[in-house]
Amino acid sequence: xxxxxxxxxxxxxxxxxxxxxxxxxxxxxxxxxxYRQEPGEGPVLLVTVVTGGExxxxxxxxxxxxxxxxxxxxxxxxxxPGDTGLYLCAGDLNSGGSNYKLTFGKGTLLTVNx
Amino acid sequence: xxxxxxTPKHLITATGQRVTLRCSPRSGxxxxxxxxxxxxxxxxxxxxxxxxxxxAKGNILERFSAQQFPDLHSELNLSSLELGDSALYFCxxxxxxxxYNEQFFGPGTRLTVL
Numbered sequence: 001x002x003x004x005x006x007x008x009x010x011x012x013x014x015x016x017x018x019x020x021x022x023x024x025x026x027x028x029x030x031x032x033x034x035y036r037q038e039p040g041e042g043p044v045l046l047v048t049v050v051t052g053g054e055x056x057x058x059x060x061x062x063x064x065x066x067x068x069x070x071x072x073x074x075x076x077x078x079x080x081p082g083d084t085g086l087y088l089c090a091g092d093l094n095s096g097g098s099n100y101k102l103t104f105g106k107g108t109l110l111t112v113n114x
Numbered sequence: 115x116x117x118x119x120x121t122p123k124h125l126i127t128a129t130g131q132r133v134t135l136r137c138s139p140r141s142g143x144x145x146x147x148x149x150x151x152x153x154x155x156x157x158x159x160x161x162x163x164x165x166x167x168x169x170a171k172g173n174i175l176e177r178f179s180a181q182q183f184p185d186l187h188s189e190l191n192l193s194s195l196e197l198g199d200s201a202l203y204f205c206x207x208x209x210x211x212x213x214y215n216e217q218f219f220g221p222g223t224r225l226t227v228l
Binding site for chain 2: 030031033040041042043044045048050088090092099100101102103104105106107
């Protein structure tokens, strides 16, 4: 059983469209992160959210952390081919500190077609 | 380029064998993390070292072990290899530990067990 469920698993859209991907759990996370991974490379951190209800924006990307800190969403406006990649969410169940461990979802594979 | 280096890039070996994966963290980073990424399990945290000492443990098998040396590079040893150990192995590094310390991932080592 995955602690973090991401949906959809695959998403193929045209350039210029908007999209939202989701990360859900039945567990409460003390912090949650979003990463993008491109083929042949390691994940790259996009954002960290720590407060329930928090919204962060990174250019065309908007990240939201649920009020109960159990879920998160990533919204991309006017998607571009450069946004193509595997989007991973990852959370810490253990209140950070010395026992900080990231639990990853399986990801959403996004393809933006020109 | 994240600044984290991993060698080798690819490794092909047989069941029952033992291999060592190597990671050099970014200059100045004291924490090293090891992750395993497979199609069925996704990205899973294995173990973390901070300044030479084990800090956190995840889903690491008893056949696997790791260490961090005084120069801060780290090695992941995988023994009695099984077909199911075929995966991408990532190393990441950060300055400290916790959600406010961004983890920078290396390019990974692709292990194939035949």
